[in-house]
Structures are given as structure tokens and as C-alpha cells.
Amino acid sequence: MSTDGAHPVSSEAALDQIVPLLKARDDTSRFVGLSLLRSLLDSDEQLRTNPQTVSSCWDAVPGTFLHRLLKSKGMGEKEAGMRHLAAAIIHIFTNLLPTEKVQEEKMIKFVSPLIRISPNIVESSRPDVLQTLQCIASNPPGAAAFISTPPEDTEAFFHLANQSQSTLKETVRLLWLLQKDGNLDGSGRKAWDKMFGTLLEACKGTDPTPIFEAVAESLTRSHVNANRSKIESEPLWLPELFSMVRRSVLERPALRTRRAIVALVGSLLQSCSASVNLPPLLFHEAATSTKTPSKPFSYIFTTLVLIDVRSTIPSLMEMSADTYSITALRLAASFDTLCAFVLYLFQLLEGDDSTDLAASGLTPDLLLKLRKDFGETLSLTLEYFRDRWDSTQDTGSEPKKIMSSSEDDPRMQPQKDPIFVAGLRLLALWLREDDGTALREQAVGIMDVFTSLYRSSTLGSASVDFRDPLIAALSALVHTEEAAQAFLDNDGWSVLADDLRRSVQPGQPYSVDVRGILDVLISVLESGAVAKSKESWMALVSLLSSLEPPTENIQLDQALAGYQLVEALVSKAPKKLRQASKSQCELLRNQAAKALETHRSRLPPDTVEALEDVIHNLGEIIE
Template identity: 30%
Template sequence: MEAASASRQNENVSIEKIETLLKAKDDTSRFVGLALLKSVLDNSQELRSNEDAVVKLWESIPSKFLDRLIRTGSRKEPKEPKSSPKKESHDMLDLAVYVLHTLCALLPEEKRKSGRLVDRIPQLVSCLLNCPEQTTQPVLETLVSLVSQPEGARALVSIEDVTPLTEIASSQPLALEVLLHAWLNSASAVDRAGLRSTIDKNVGNLVASFKGTDAVTLLDFLAKLLPSLDPEVLPPNPSWIPSLGKFIFNLVISRPTSASRAAFTNLSAALLEAYPLQAPQLLFANETNRDEKPYSYLLVNLMLVDLRSSLPLLLEQLNSPQYPQTARRLSSAFNVISNYIGYLLRSMDAASPSFALSPDHLLKLRRSLSETMSVAVEFLRDRYDASIAGALGLHPDARTADLTSLTWDSKDSTTTVHSDPLILAAIQALAIWLREDDNEMLRKEAAGLCDMFLDLYQHQHPSQTEGRLDFRRPVLVALEGITAENKGVEALLDNNGWKVLSDDLVSILPTADESAASHGIEIVRILLPVVEAETPGPREEWMDLVTKVAAWYYVPPTSGEVGILEEFQVAVLQLVTALVAGTHQGVRRRYVHSVSAVLGVAAQVRERVANAKGGGGVDRELLEGVEDVVGTLGGLR
């Protein structure tokens, strides 16, 4: 007890002595005080945990004195022996940086936001060019801590010249972290046009400084930065994009490591999202020598191999620390694949001169894509079964409330089956391939996912919990491909798909939202062929849709051109007409009043379409469609 009391008393004396020295008028006393402070911080855990004492000591240090130490210690001078003034000046820098670095970790949050710390940022950035190697790391760590707060981020962004950071970034990855935090944390509180220009200029400087390297850390940095930037801050058509393409393809052809594979995969997906016009040409249109495979083929093939080898092992890693990074890479790969399929389709339709794949490469790629999508189907089936039923392959009829305690899913709420970006990315890529490739076997395999598709679809209803991913559009695209096969239609209907989709269709009718209308057209695109193919006619429970549409109170717009809303309305009327026309005459009699109401709505829509005003004039195809509805329903009453 006495020893501890004596220790605390000596510490208090030391603190008072340090305060006195730091408050002295001469720099020599201040330097001694700073050296004593370093020693006490090194050796006293009790002081480090005493927030009040730390704040008091910090406020005793003159800010201008710290700036002088940093400025003097980083001054560029000729090389001298170790005992020279150059060595002494570096000692000054080391001491100032140590104190800032340590106190930055110990001070409370409100003090880290204060000008006393934030105003040191310009000097810390400036010192990096001539900073000793052993001091660079703590300087960067201090900057990362400071720019993690909006106040510090704004201070760094306001520095006109940050070349000390961009020039050392190729050898010091923390420099990239400083820029990343600064740009992202300042975006909401600075001039956005100015920030956009700053980002554009400095990313260009970074690209130049990474020439001659593998640029893995730069690609990883940009893969984090680009998706996180507000569209108003994103440089619109930067000159450095072609250089990124070269970095990516250099990694692709150089037997990439796991780190480089993750970097170019994530950046490729980020570029396609941020620059949907420029990036496909950059990544997919490049050619090599005649005897070599196109870069785009190599890039996509590497991602397909990665997906096929990684997905079967992923479920067992679900709650491991590696899962988030692995899932991010695989999500990016799926997103690149989705974009690539779209690019191939556009190129073939337009007979594009930039289309670089030979028939042989196309055939190999199609085979590889189909194999990968088959693996994706298995992964999705296993992942969903594990999360819902706690067992792989358990039939939906066997799932009861008593099994909920057995479910096996991610402990992280952001990566459960309903909120995992990897699930969404996998379904998006699978959906496009199911619709565009006439692969009967794959469509039959994917039909086994209908229960999962419809469950994910329903979780996106506006009344459901916010924050979940929107699976609706990719699910509809997938169902369009699956229902091209009879087994797919059966799976859709066996899993209550008609009710799920038709109820959503009816909920869209009263809205005047073009996005919702587009969504509704996709629903009709699935349901209409199902109705037309059903024999001997539509099921009686489907006729409920006729009654619901008959209850729709249609109010025609008084102005504006005919567009997607009218196209959606005509599509719904065509679906109802198919139901009425296909059903048995005896059943039809029970719906005579509903048919009359629907006919009244159709007449109003026809008038709206026929009297269209504006530059586009009358949409003849749409008018013919609604007139066919009016004529058919009129003849069935």
C-alpha cells in the first residue's frame, strides 16, 4: 500500500514537473519536458489510463512548438554522419511524432476532433517526404486516426498538395488508408465539385507512382473507394481508367496470387458499377495477338474457375473470419460475369467490331459458364436449406416451426441468407444465364430453387423490414428462364408462385411509379405464358385476379406522354383477357360483372393511348394491344 502510494506521489510530481517544463518560454525546457513525457507514457500504464491527466498534459504542449519540431526534423539536408545535426533534427521529429501518435490513441474522442490535433495534419503530411523510415509508420497511423473523424478528414482534403502521401503510397499501404478515410469522411461536409477534382487529380498521381509495380494495393484501394463514393463526387470520365485496365490484365496473365486475384476481381466489379459505359469496353473488348487468348476471356475464365473451386467449400466457412473477404470477392466475380454476359449479347446483336471472341472460345466459355452456374445452383440450394431448415436438402414440407432452433446461418445479421450480397450477386448472374441460354438441364436444376426464389421475393415487400437486399428483379428474370420448361412451371405453381406474383401485380395497379410499372410488366411476362399453356384452361383460383383488376379504380392522367405506365396497364389487361378467354364457359358466366368492369377500364386506357399527345405520337403497337383486349372481352360477355 505504502509503495503504491509513493509511486503515485512520484508520478504526480513527474507530471507537475513535465507541465512546468512544457509551459516554459524556451524551447530547450519544452524539449526536455516532451522527452520526460515520452518516458512517463512508456513506463506508466496508470497514467495512460488516466484520461484527465492525459488531457491536462496534452493541453500543456504548445502547438507551435510541435510544428517547429516536425518542420525542423523533416527538413531536407545533405547526408551527414550519424552524430550530425541531421541526426539530431530527426530525433526532434521522432519525439514529436511519438507524442502525437500516443496521445492520439489515449485522448477522448472530442479532443481528437479539436483544432489542437487536427491543425497538426498539414505538418504531418508535409514531413513524409523526408521522414526517416522508422518514423513514417507512426506518422501514417496518426493520420489514419485523425482523418477517421470528419473534422480531420476535412483538414486533410483542404491541403492543396498531398503528393507526400501519393509518392510513398506504393511502398506504404497506410498512405492509401489515409486518403480513403479522408475522402469518404469529408464528402458530406465539403465542396463536392472540389472534392471530385481532388480525387481525380490524386488518383492520377497514385496511378503514376505505381507504374512498374504489381499495383495490388492500389487496385484494392480503388475497389473500396469507388463503390463508396457519392455519384456527385465520382470523377465522371477520368483519364486514369485505361491505366487501371493495364494493371488488371498484367495481373491476369502473371499467375495471380490470392491477394492479386481478389484485387483485380473487386476492382473490375467496382469499375463496371461506377462507369457502366467506359468499363465494359475497357475490360471486355481488349484483344491480344492472334495466337493468344483475348484478355477478356482470360479474365472471365479465371473468375469462373475461382467460383467453381470456392463455392463448394464456402458453407463451412460461413462464420469464419475469412468469410466476408471471400464472399466479397465471389460477389464481385458474379457481378463481372453478369456484366460480361450482357456485353456478349449486345455485341452479337450489334455485330460489334470490338467483339473479340472466336467461335471456339465462345463454345468453351459457354461450357464453363454452364458448369459454374450448376455449381451456383447447388451452393444456393445448400445455403438456403441450411439457413431455413438447419439441414441440407430438407424438403419444404418437412420444415416446421419446431426446426427453427436447428437453423444454420451466419451469426452476422448482414450476411444471413436474406441479406448476403453474395446470394444476390449469384442469383443475378444465374438469372441472366437461365433466361439467355437455352440450357434445358440447367433450367430443370434451377427449378428446384423456386421455393427459395419466392421466399426471397416476398421479403422485399414494402411492409417488410427495411435494410434487406432487393431480390425481386433477379428472381423475376430467373423465373422467366425457369418457366420456359414444364418442370419450372410446375415448381412455380407448387410453391404458391401464382398467388405471390399476382398479389404483387395487383398492389402495383394503383401506383403511378414507372419503376414499379416496369416491375409489373416483368411479372406479366412470366404469368401470361403460364396461363396460355395451362390445359384444359386456367385454374379456378387464378380467376381471383379478374375480380381484383375489376375493382381497380382507374383514373386516366390528364397530361403527359403515353409511356411505361400505360404499357403496364395494357399488359395486365391482356393477362386478365387470357384468363377469361381460356376458362370454361360455365365458369366465365360467374364473372360477367367483373368482365364488364374490366372492359370499362380497358376502354378508358384505349382512349388514353389513342389520344396520346407529345413528340412520340400514338404508340400503334400499344393501341393494337388494348383494342384487341376490348374486342375479345366484348365478345365474351
């Protein structure tokens, strides 16, 4: 209901007065009609929530008149009022109309005019214009209209974005909405890259923190949306964005800027596929002409991230739920960033060209310092995992103090905690290459956490799959007797064997990658912790001998590990169990021999040698 003086007027009656004004031939009547319609839509909630009535109102609005108002020239109060009214009317309807009406040509035609008037619209109207464009351009026809707008108009539009942090944030959000759900084709993608490059250019010479925060937020929002695909090739704007990051880091940024950079890098790592190979693009010194005299960007940035992680972890157990949730996401981005650096470092150390390591600026003394810092950071992380896990278990003792017992508190569910997810990835990566004993012994001390997280990952209700990083961590640990014994004591064999049984089916080939599971079980058997194979373990011999012979190289790689596991199981089995397994060993020996004969010419020498060893050893078991 609306009112006119003291007498209430129904929305139907008001519309009966407004619609004739909108259809009048003179501009004054149309202008009055638009003004009254705007007031009615702003105040009448019942009308706003009636899609049929809203659609009929939009159909009555003269599109050509709105276009003329948007094109009003001059900077006077009258002209500004015309543009403001037109923009406000379009904004209202984009929020109230059904999606199919927003995608119609009448609305799509306003995209370019709205972009064009942005430099000449009052500042208070700019948020409405951005929100309007977000609504229209988030669908394919609207995105196409935005992308096809002449560059001279879009350049002026994006150069306005840096006038305020809120405008910048909404402009970046608009850009990301343009490309959602496959809205853009190849040429549209290139145009989008140029637009984002223009926006970055507009931010040069100013505090980069807002653009870092806005891009990180939009990337994160895109990543969590299941309909968004990963970035498959290096974007044209990425070098410039990373150049801004490097300049900021080398200028000793404030805390807010450092955290914005980590959030940005973390969101990029989550949003880009492995084909983009982000680590060298970010860290390699040859990619930037800006250097400090003594330490490279990669060292300075990584050190800043390590310091922030170490300074934050001790306070986690005392945080409120809200603070913890925000901090957990930040630390997860930090761990992901550290993972990227470790991968970059491994690429340098394992590469054939020693000049790459020299060009990186990472001298031996800096590498030693980083190794020490990583060790301390991961040690603190493991301590936190232990404390967090114990605080959520019913041990019969008084749990450590935590600020909330809500089920929604991620600290109450390590299985959903971003710190556990990202921290374990970094730990697994580091353990794979670093041979320090202290950290390994500390990792063995949370073997119960590893096996429990693995088991929870196999459940249908699991929201996070920890199996890949856990397999990598276990592979680096269980070759020692102490670690293998801890693995067995915490039911690790049953957990992995059950997962193996779920992953492969009798009479079928290897259909999923189970090489990691097989390798861990082999390492446990070959450690000093196992004197004899248990009878229950021998069920795996039956399972693996029931699979179809490998026909492809990827299947052969897994089958080889299966042969090796059978060999290890049977060779440590009691005599009676060995005798019972002879026929299965003979079957697998014949499979291995046929695979070697068929594929020898295209197999690497180490695979050929491993197959020959398996054939020989299984043959000795049969005899």
C-alpha cells in the same frame, strides 16, 4: 498512476509538473515537457480516457513549437528525434481528443507539415503519421486542408506509399477517408483524382497485387457504409487502374493476384452507378494497346474467373464457417464480374455497329467456348443452391454435413448468403438471353428455392432483397408448361400476387415498378399449365380496376401490363366469374382507350399495337 522510482505519483501531480514546462519560454523545457507528457499519456489509462483532461493537456501543448519541431532540417539523429516526438504527440492526441477538438484549426494546421515531413521521417514513425492524417482528414476541414496541400508535397508523399504493403494499404485508406460523406466538392474531387493517379503512377513497374487489394478493401468498406454515395461519373484514374489490371491478366498472374483483381473489379461494380457503364471500360479491347496474338483480354480474364468459380464450388459444403465467409465474398465478386462481362457481351451483340464485336476479338469459336463454360459454371451453381437449401431445411431426413450450426454462419441462412445474392443475378441475366434447355430445366428444379427467397424478401426483417433477379429468372422460365406448373405448385402465384397487393393501393396510381410481377403472372396464365383461372386469382381484377388511370408514360407501361393480366385472367375464367367481371373489364377498356387517344402520338408502335389488342379483347369479353 505513474511512478517515479519507488514512489507513486498521481497523474494530477505529474501534470502539475509537466504543464509549466510546456508553457516555459525556452525550447529545452518545452521539449522535456512534451517527452514527459507523451510518456504519461502512453502509460496512464485513466488519464487517456478522461476527455476533459486530455483536452486541457492539448490546449497546454504549444502549437508553434510542434510546428518548429516538425520543420527540423537535417537527417541527423537529433533532428530525426525532434520530428519523431512532434509526430508522436500529434498522433496521440488525434486518437484521444473528442472529434470537435480534432476539427479545430490548431490540429488542422498540422496536415500539410505532416505530409511534407513524411519523406524525412524515420520508417518506424510513418504508420503513426498515416494514422494521424486519417484521423484529421476524415472530417471536412481536415480533408480540405489535405486537398489544398501543394502538389509537389503530396506527390512526394504518395510516391513513398509503395515502400511496404502496410504503408500502401494505409495510404489508400487515407485517400478514401478524404472523400467520405461528401467531404469534397467538385474541385476537391478533381484534386483527389489526381492524387490517386499519382499513387497509381508510383506503383508502376512493381507487383500490382497490393494496390489491387488495398483499393478493393477501401471500396468495399465505403460501399457497406450507408452514408457513402455511389460513384456517378467515370473517375479520371479508372483507365489507368484498368490498364494495370489488363497487363496483370495477360502476364498470367499468380492465384493471389487473380483473386485481388476479382475483388477489385467486384468492389468497383458495387461502388459505381450504372451511369459509369463499367463493363465496356474494363472489357473492350480498343481500350488497351496490349494484346495477345490469339485471345483478347476479355476472354482470358473471364475464363480465369469461370475456372476459379468451378474449382471452388465443390468444396463449399465442407468449409468451416470462417473460411466459408471469406470464400463467399470472393465468389460473390466473381459472379458480379461475370455479370459485367455478360452485360458487355449483350451490348456488343445487340449493338448496331458490327465493328465493335470484331474489335472485341471475341471470335465465334471463343463465344461458343464461353457459352459452354458459363453453362457448366451455372449448372454447378444450381447444384450448390439445391444442396445448400436442402441442408438448411427441416425435411425430416439427416441433413448434409456442415461444419457449423451457428446462426451467424451464412451457410445456415441462404437469405443472407452473398453467393446466393450474386449467383442469382448472374443466373437471371444468363437465362434471359440463353435458350439452352438443360440449364432451364435445372433451374425449374429449384423453383421452391425461388419462391421461398422471394417470400422472405417481402418481410420487413429481410436484409437482402432477391426480388429483382428472381423476377428476371422467372420471366425467362415460366412461359413453358413445366416451369409454370412448378411455379404454381410452390405457391408462386400467391407469393407474387401478395407482393402486388402490397405494392399498389386502390384509388392510387402505379407508384412502384410492378411490371415484372405482372409479366410473370401473364406468362403463367398463357402457359399450358393453366386451363382455368382460379376464383381466388380474380381478386386481382378488382385490385387492378381500382387503380387510378395512368397519366405518365411509365405508368402507362405498367397499366398496359395490368390490362393484359386482367384480359388473361378473365378470358380463362369460368362463365360465372366472367360475367361478374364485365363491369371491371369495361372500366379498364375505357381507360385503355382514353390512354391510347391521349398518348398515341408519343408512344412507340409496339405499345400502340398492344393497347389496340387489349381494347379489342376486353371489348369481346364485355359483349
